[in-house]
Structures are given as C-alpha cells and as structure tokens.
Amino acid sequence: MKRSFSCIRNPWIFTHRLSVVSVSLPFIFLAIQAAAPANENWLHIRGWLLQTYVLDTLLLTLSGVFIASMIGVPLAWITCLFAFPGKYFIEWALVLPLAIPPYISAYIYYHLMGYTGGFQAGLRTFLGLDVNRFGFDIPPMPFAVFIFAVTLFPYVYLIVKAFLKHQSASLYENTRLLGRGAWSSFFGVFLPLMAPSIAGGATLVAFEILSDFGVTSHFGIHTFSTAIFSAWFGMSDADSAAKMSVMLLGAVFTLAAFNKLAQRTLKYRIVSSKERALLPRIPSRRVGLACTFFCVLVLLFSVIIPVGQLFSWLTLSWNQELLPRLWQNARNIVSSALAATSCTMILAVGTVNATRLFPSKPNLALAQFATIGYSVPGAVLAMGVISLFSFISRAGASFGIHDLFDISRTTAMLIFAYAVRFFAIGYHAVESGFSKVGNIYGEAARTLGAGPSETFFRVEMPLIRNAIISGFVLVFVDIMKELPLTMILRPFNFNTLGTSVYDFAKNEIMEEIALPAILIIAVCAAFIAIASLLDKSYSAARPEVRRGER
Amino acid sequence: MKRKILVFLSICAFSLTCASVALAASPEVNVYSARHYEIDEVLYNNFTKETGIKVNVISGNAPELVERIKREGERSPADLFMTVDGGVLNSAKVAGILQPTSSPVIDAAVPAHLKDKDGYWVGLTTRARIIVYSKERVKPEQLSTYEDLADPKWKGKITVRSSAAMYDQSLLATLIALDGEDKAFEWARGIVNNLARAPQGNDRDQAKAIAAGISDVCLMNTYYIGQMLNSKDPEEVKAAEKVSIFFPNQKTTGTHLNISGAGLVKNSPNKENAIKLVEFLLDLPQQRLLSSANYEYPVNPAAETAPLLKSWGTDFKTQMLDFAIYGENNIKAIQVFNKGGWK
Numbered sequence: 075m076k077r078s079f080s081c082i083r084n085p086w087i088f089t090h091r092l093s094v095v096s097v098s099l100p101f102i103f104l105a106i107q108a109a110a111p112a113n114e115n116w117l118h119i120r121g122w123l124l125q126t127y128v129l130d131t132l133l134l135t136l137s138g139v140f141i142a143s144m145i146g147v148p149l150a151w152i153t154c155l156f157a158f159p160g161k162y163f164i165e166w167a168l169v170l171p172l173a174i175p176p177y178i179s180a181y182i183y184y185h186l187m188g189y190t191g192g193f194q195a196g197l198r199t200f201l202g203l204d205v206n207r208f209g210f211d212i213p214p215m216p217f218a219v220f221i222f223a224v225t226l227f228p229y230v231y232l233i234v235k236a237f238l239k240h241q242s243a244s245l246y247e248n249t250r251l252l253g254r255g256a257w258s259s260f261f262g263v264f265l266p267l268m269a270p271s272i273a274g275g276a277t278l279v280a281f282e283i284l285s286d287f288g289v290t291s292h293f294g295i296h297t298f299s300t301a302i303f304s305a306w307f308g309m310s311d312a313d314s315a316a317k318m319s320v321m322l323l324g325a326v327f328t329l330a331a332f333n334k335l336a337q338r339t340l341k342y343r344i345v346s347s348k349e350r351a352l353l354p355r356i357p358s359r360r361v362g363l364a365c366t367f368f369c370v371l372v373l374l375f376s377v378i379i380p381v382g383q384l385f386s387w388l389t390l391s392w393n394q395e396l397l398p399r400l401w402q403n404a405r406n407i408v409s410s411a412l413a414a415t416s417c418t419m420i421l422a423v424g425t426v427n428a429t430r431l432f433p434s435k436p437n438l439a440l441a442q443f444a445t446i447g448y449s450v451p452g453a454v455l456a457m458g459v460i461s462l463f464s465f466i467s468r469a470g471a472s473f474g475i476h477d478l479f480d481i482s483r484t485t486a487m488l489i490f491a492y493a494v495r496f497f498a499i500g501y502h503a504v505e506s507g508f509s510k511v512g513n514i515y516g517e518a519a520r521t522l523g524a525g526p527s528e529t530f531f532r533v534e535m536p537l538i539r540n541a542i543i544s545g546f547v548l549v550f551v552d553i554m555k556e557l558p559l560t561m562i563l564r565p566f567n568f569n570t571l572g573t574s575v576y577d578f579a580k581n582e583i584m585e586e587i588a589l590p591a592i593l594i595i596a597v598c599a600a601f602i603a604i605a606s607l608l609d610k611s612y613s614a615a616r617p618e619v620r621r622g623e624r
Numbered sequence: 625m626k627r628k629i630l631v632f633l634s635i636c637a638f639s640l641t642c643a644s645v646a647l648a649a650s651p652e653v654n655v656y657s658a659r660h661y662e663i664d665e666v667l668y669n670n671f672t673k674e675t676g677i678k679v680n681v682i683s684g685n686a687p688e689l690v691e692r693i694k695r696e697g698e699r700s701p702a703d704l705f706m707t708v709d710g711g712v713l714n715s716a717k718v719a720g721i722l723q724p725t726s727s728p729v730i731d732a733a734v735p736a737h738l739k740d741k742d743g744y745w746v747g748l749t750t751r752a753r754i755i756v757y758s759k760e761r762v763k764p765e766q767l768s769t770y771e772d773l774a775d776p777k778w779k780g781k782i783t784v785r786s787s788a789a790m791y792d793q794s795l796l797a798t799l800i801a802l803d804g805e806d807k808a809f810e811w812a813r814g815i816v817n818n819l820a821r822a823p824q825g826n827d828r829d830q831a832k833a834i835a836a837g838i839s840d841v842c843l844m845n846t847y848y849i850g851q852m853l854n855s856k857d858p859e860e861v862k863a864a865e866k867v868s869i870f871f872p873n874q875k876t877t878g879t880h881l882n883i884s885g886a887g888l889v890k891n892s893p894n895k896e897n898a899i900k901l902v903e904f905l906l907d908l909p910q911q912r913l914l915s916s917a918n919y920e921y922p923v924n925p926a927a928e929t930a931p932l933l934k935s936w937g938t939d940f941k942t943q944m945l946d947f948a949i950y951g952e953n954n955i956k957a958i959q960v961f962n963k964g965g966w967k
Contacts, residue, residue, distance in 0.1 A: 184825070189833065191859075212824070294786030294824050307685070387857075453688060464695050562688050567680050580660050581660055585855075
C-alpha cells in the first residue's frame with residue numbers, strides 16, 4: 075500500500091510512466107483505427123510482394139549496417155589510438171555526416187553521377203568521354219547501401235569511441251606488455267570487448283534504415299516502410315498497412331532483443347578503481363599518413379562531396395529574396411527542435427534514473443518498450459498522433475473547452491511527436507552514460523544520507539553531464555533532419571528548412587535545394603561544435619581526472 | 625537542488641511558450657495543399673492583397689493530407705483541399721472529406737469535363753503525359769500510341785519511373801478502362817520487357833536518360849519538359865534540347881490528361897472565403913500566370929496558354945474519360961504493375 079502510493083508521488087517513477095504512456099498512446103489509437111475488415115488486397119500483397127519486401131529490407135539493412143560498421147569501428151579505433159596528422163580536426167569532423175540527411179545525400183549523389191551531374195558532364199567536357207556508351211549506370215541497391223553507410227556510420231563511430239576512450243588505457247597497455255602487437259590486440263582483445271558498443275551503434279543504424287522512406291522510395295527499393303506507405307496512402311488500405319507495421323515492429327523487437335542479449339552475454343565487466351582514458355600515441359610516419367588518408371577519404375564521400383555539390387548549386391540558384399523566408403523557416407525548426415529536445419531529454423533522464431532506482435523487470439521492460447517510436451516509419455507514428463490529439467480536442471470541446479489543443483494552429487502536436495520518436499536516442503545516450511559511471515558514486519552518496527533526488531542532481535548528473543549533452547545534440551540534429559512527421563503534423567504556414575528542401579526536390583528543381591540544405595547542415599554543425607567545446611572545457615575543469623591520466 | 629528544479633521547470637515553460645502560437649482573428653482561408661509550386665505562394669499573396677483574406681497553408685503529400693483531414697474529423701480547420709492528380713481528387717471525394725459546391729463564376733470558367741460531375745472538386749490546371757523521344761535516334765513517324773511502346777521493337781529503349789509514381793498509376797488506370805485489364809497487364813509486361821534499366825528516378829531523370837543515350841523514349845508530364853528547357857542548370861537545358869515531345873494516341877483514344885484541382889472540405893469553417901479563393905485562381909490573370917510560370921495548361925478556355933505550350937500545339941486530342949476512373953482503377957493499376965514486374 076505504502077509502496078504503490080510512493081510510486082505515484084515519486085517524480086522519477088512519474089516521469090517513467092509519463093514516457094511509457096506518451097509513447098503508447100499514439101500506437102493504441104492506431105491499433106483501434108486499424109481494426110478494419112480484411113480485404114483481398116492483403117492477399118495480393120502477400121502473394122506478389124511480401125517476399126520482395128522481406129528480402130530487400132533484409133539485404134538493405136544488413137549490408138548498410140555492415141558497411142557502416144566497417145567504416146565506424148576502424149575510425150573509432152585509430153582516433154583513440156593514434157595522434158596522426160590532423161587528428162583533432164578530423165575527430166570532430168567525423169561527426170558532421172550526422173548533419174546531412176540521407177535523403178539529401180541520395181538526391182545529391184544521384185544527380186552527381188547522373189547524366190547532367192558533375193561527374194559525367196566533366197568527363198564529357200574535358201575528355202570528350204561519354205561513359206554511358208560503356209553501359210555506365212547507377213545500380214539502386216548498392217547505391218542506397220552506400221548512401222546509408224556514409225551518412226549513418228557516425229552512430230557506430232561515436233558509441234565505440236566513447237567506449238574505447240573510457241575503458242581502455244590499462245587494458246591496452248597490458249595487452250601490449252604481454253606481447254601482443256597492435257593488430258593482434260585489436261582483433262584478439264578489443265574487438266570482443268567492443269562487441270556490445272558496436273551492437274549498440276549498429277542497432278541505431280538499422281533502425282534508421284528500417285524507418286527510412288526518402289532514400290528507398292527515390293531508388294525504387296521496396297522495403298517495409300515504403301510498403302506500409304503504398305498500402306496505406308496509395309491503396310487506402312489501413313488494414314494491410316497495420317499488418318505490415320506489426321511485422322516491422324516484430325523485426326524491431328527481435329533486433330532490440332538481440333542487442334540486449336549481446337550486451338548481456340558479451341559484456342565483460344572491467345573492474346578497476348581508476349578508469350583512465352587512453353592517451354593517443356604518435357604513430358610511425360607511414361601509419362600516421364595512412365590513418366589521415368583513410369579519415370580524409372571517409373570525409374570526402376560523406377561530407378566534402380555533398381557539401382561541395384550544394385555550393386555549386388548555390389552559385390546557380392542564389393537568390394537574395396529567398397533569405398527572409400528561409401530565415402523564418404530556420405527559426406521555426408530550431409525553436410521547435412529545442413523545445414522538443416528539452417522535453418525528450420527530461421523524459422529520458424527521468425526514465426533511466428527511475429529504472430536505476432526501481433530496477434524491477436516490468437519497469438525495465440516498459441522503459442525498453444518506450445523506445446519503439448524510433449523504429450516505426452514517421453508517417454505511421456504521425457497518424458497515431460493526429461488521432462490522439464483529435465480525440466483530446468473533441469473531448470475538450472465536449473467539456474466546453476474549445477481551444478484545448480487547437481491542433482492545426484500550434485506546434486504542440488509536432489513537438490509531442492518528435493519527443494515520442496526520438497526518446498530512444500536520448501534514452502540510450504543517458505543509459506550508456508550511467509552504465510559507465512556505475513552505481514558506486516550513487517551508493518556512496520546514499521550511504522552518506524542523501525535522498526535519491528539529491529543524489530541524482532548533486533552527484534550523478536554532473537558525472538553523466540557529457541552523456542546528457544551528447545544525447546541532446548543527437549536528438550536535436552535528428553529533429554533538424556526529420557521530414558515525415560514535420561510534413562504531416564505541422565500547423566498552418568509552418569515551413570521548415572527540411573520542408574523547403576522537400577518542396578524543391580519534389581518539383582525536381584535540384585539546384586534550389588542548395589540554400590535550405592546548407593542551412594540545415596550549418597545549424598547542425600554549429601550545434602555539434604558547441605557540444606564538443608562544452609565537452610572539452612568540462613574535461614579541463616576536472617583536475618583530478620587529468621592527474622589520474624598522467 | 626532547488627535551483628536545478630527551477631532550471632528544469634523553466635525549460636518546460638520555454639517549451640510550452642514555443643508551442644503556443646497566437647490565434648488569428650482576421651478573415652482567413654485554410655488551405656491543405658499538395659501542390660508544391662512556388663507560383664502558388666505568389667498567387668496566395670496576391671489574393672490577400674486584393675481581398676484582405678489571409679491564406680493559411682499546410683502543404684504535404686496528398687494522401688497524408690486526406691488522412692489528416694479524416695482524422696481531424698468535424699473539428700478540422702481545413703477549408704480547401706488542393707492537389708494534383710485526378711485519382712487523388714476522386715479518392716478525397718470517396719473518403720467523404722469534401723462537399724459539393726458551385727458558383728456562377730466557377731461554372732462559367734471551367735468546362736464540364738474538367739470538374740467533378742457532382743461538384744465535389746474543380747480543376748485548376750491540366751497537364752498531359754506524353755512520349756518524349758531522342759531527336760537523334762527516333763523519328764516521330766516511328767511513334768504512335770502508348771500501347772505501341774510495349775511492342776518488342778522498342779526492346780532496351782525505354783526508361784520509366786518506379787510504379788510508386790502517381791502519374792504512371794493514373795495512366796495505367798485509364799488504359800485499364802480503355803483496353804481492359806488483360807490488355808493493360810500485357811502492356812505493363814511489354815514495357816518491363818523493353819526497359820533499358822530498372823525503374824528509377826523522377827520524370828526529369830527519364831529525359832536525362834535519353835540525353836545520356838541509355839534509352840530512346842520515355843513518358844513525361846508536359847510541364848517538366850518546359851521547366852527543364854528553362855532550368856538554371858545549363859547541363860539540364862542541354863539535356864532537354866536533345867529530346868522532343870510527341871502527343872500519343874491522336875488517331876485512337878487521345879493523349880492522357882491529368883489535372884490539378886481544389887475541393888471544398890466538408891466541415892469548412894470559412895466556406896465563402898474558400899469559394900472566393902477558387903474563383904480568384906480561375907480568373908484570367910491567375911490562370912495565365914499558372915501557365916506561364918509553371919508550364920501547365922489553364923482550365924479556363926479564355927485564359928492565355930504559355931507560349932512554349934502553344935508552340936507544341938494546344939488542339940491535341942485528349943482521352944475524354946471521367947477523372948473519377950483514375951481513382952476507381954487505382955488499386956487495379958497498382959496490382960497490374962506488381963504482377964507485370966514493374967517495380
């Protein structure tokens with residue numbers, strides 16, 4: 075009796091329940107509305123298309139995840155191990171691909187490699203060479219895999235790097251002392267240790283690919299997300315769409331379960347009183363240059379070429395009259411993104427801390443459940459959110475409150491949807507921050523008489539500050555890039571940089587996407603830069619840690 | 625501790641402030657639009673200048689906007705639903721989100737076959753889906769009909785968009801109506817057999833494929849050729865100059881026409897303003913602007929067509945089908961595409 079009462083009054087448990095309820099409500103409304111009578115359309119989909127959907131989705135996701143990991147893991151390894159030329163700039167720049175939405179990258183590369191693009195036009199003009207005569211063509215599947223790999227690898231890179239930075243100094247030194255070479259210690263010791271963090275990054279990449287619509291629809295690749303779209307919006311067949319959504323959710327839960335399993339079975343607890351960061355050492359000239367070359371190559375394909383193409387379009391389409399409108403669009407999305415990110419991070423911090431204070435099985439499972447918003451296609455979530463808010467609005471009206479959530483005029487619906495969708499990112503960031511800190515500090519504080527909330531705010535929050543900041547940045551950047559939710563849930567006259575890009579791309583006027591796309595990338599890059607500065611100044615302000623490093 | 629809670633609360637308060645937007649009190653009309661054209665913006669501004677009625681716009685993809693209006697129910701603020709494609713207009717009608725409307729101005733401006741027979745929507749502009757061919761490798765005498773493109777003589781010479789494209793779905797929907805489902809299936813399979821590459825890209829990419837020598841013929845909407853010829857990207861202009869256009873089926877069923885239009889939403893709170901906006905868009909200056917800026921055909925027969933379109937000839941024969949068929953046959957069309965292997 076007393077316990078359940080305290081659950082309601084406890085702010086942590088309250089936040090936990092709030093997150094779970096917020097995420098579940100749109101899906102409950104979807105389930106209610108999807109209960110339409112079955113039809114012959116489903117038989118058609120099952121007979122003619124399902125196999126393609128399953129195979130293409132699997133192929134795309136697995137190869138995308140594989141290539142992204144093949145880029146992300148080595149990058150994390152060399153940036154932690156070696157102080158190669160240009161490392162400090164490169165280490166920061168490698169986060170930048172997150173600022174480039176995959177669909178924009180896809181448009182750019184498709185144009186660039188196409189007939190009128192720079193690649194072929196250049197060959198024609200300067201060499202008189204027409205590659206089409208040799209059957210040059212862009213194969214959709216490998217191309218889409220390439221796009222996902224170069225835009226999403228930072229998820230793997232960041233998570234693996236965070237792991238290596240914190241746990242590896244003594245380990246690495248010991249493996250080397252015991253006679254292992256750099257390669258051997260990577261494959262023999264670190265790769266197994268890194269497995270959980272690789273799995274964590276890979277899961278995020280997989281979720282992004284599974285819920286993508288922009289890239290796959292552009293290349294005519296049929297995945298579950300495009301199938302749900304075409305069933306629901308093309309054939310007005312909510313029932314088949316619901317069936318496929320359930321299948322997609324099944325895949326997502328399996329993936330999440332695998333991830334959990336990997337974390338549990340592969341996790342080696344490193345028990346050490348002094349966890350020191352690995353100090354990068356100066357490699358031989360050859361190795362150093364090889365590292366720089368690899369990083370620059372990755373940056374070339376993920377950032378330099380796309381941004382270069384945007385600037386070359388900008389020279390064609392520069393129009394000062396567009397600026398005030400785009401400025402307004404930028405203000406719209408930045409203020410909504412800030413608001414939504416704040417909500418998301420508050421929910422995430424509260425939920426994670428609740429599962430630490432009350433680590434019962436249902437609490438953990440519910441928190442895990444609350445991360446599903448990230449893995450469903452945006453448009454599916456959007457429909458659930460509209461139904462939910464319409465219901466609230468109607469309920470308000472029947473009680474005489476007519477202006478309650480006048481949903482087409484405020485960004486409330488949009489901000490709520492962003493929070494539901496990106497809760498998972500914030501949650502994972504905070505969770506990984508806590509898992510690095512462990513329980514010892516909190517337990518010490520509790521032993522010394524501090525209450526749970528005081529312990530959190532005075533002891534643990536400063537310790538996981540960096541995790542919260544990086545979660546904030548990841549969520550913010552993801553919202554800046556987001557398209558389907560924004561398109562469907564925005565209020566009147568509310569345009570964002572993303573919708574401007576979409577409008578121009580839809581009308582096939584590619585050179586005009588330059589300015590809004592550059593603004594998206596600039597805002598995201600500025601945010602990432604500020605966060606990394608905060609990170610640095612924070613480490614500098616903790617002398618005891620630095621002493622430990624020496 | 626307390627300070628930190630205060631910080632948290634102030635963040636929450638900030639979020640709520642961001643969420644609230646002042647309510648408008650002046651006369652207004654709320655448009656849910658799936659037309660993403662720059663020129664629309666200009667026309668709305670002109671309308672506001674002329675009448676003092678503010679135009680609020682939510683733009684998005686048509687099926688999603690229909691779904692949004694449905695879910696918002698009787699409290700939806702939407703007055704006007706605007707979109708491209710006859711099938712989508714019909715599906716909005718069938719979804720029950722529109723109401724019939726008529727006015728003397730609308731009746732006078734739009735010929736009967738360019739609006740819904742029950743008055744649920746009215747056309748604003750039209751566009752034709754035509755055959756685009758290589759000036760170098762194809763002589764116009766070799767071209768005749770859509771159906772002819774499935775003939776083995778075009779093997780390896782055609783490129784198309786993915787079957788997710790609404791414009792091809794509507795074309796196939798009309799072929800199902802005119803030739804029957806079996807013939808339409810044979811046609812889709814014939815096209816797939818003749819493809820030079822897997823379906824991909826947008827309309828302009830098909831013309832670029834011809835310029836690149838990948839294919840000889842493709843299907844495109846008229847306004848895309850107009851826009852390519854007037855593109856800011858010189859490479860795109862060069863590509864467009866390598867192709868020419870052909871109005872198919874002149875001796876048989878006529879060229880496939882599609883339409884963009886507007887419908888009054890069922891629970892429209894600003895009905896009169898919405899009708900005023902439609903009448904404004906159908907008036908001659910606006911119709912002329914739509915045509916000259918966007919290379920669409922005006923629905924108002926008295927309005928002046930863009931010079932480029934005139935140079936192509938405006939008295940071509942069109943399919944005289946009810947646009948409702950585009951919607952009614954849409955699912956069949958998608959299924960035929962799937963069975964025919966048109967990805």
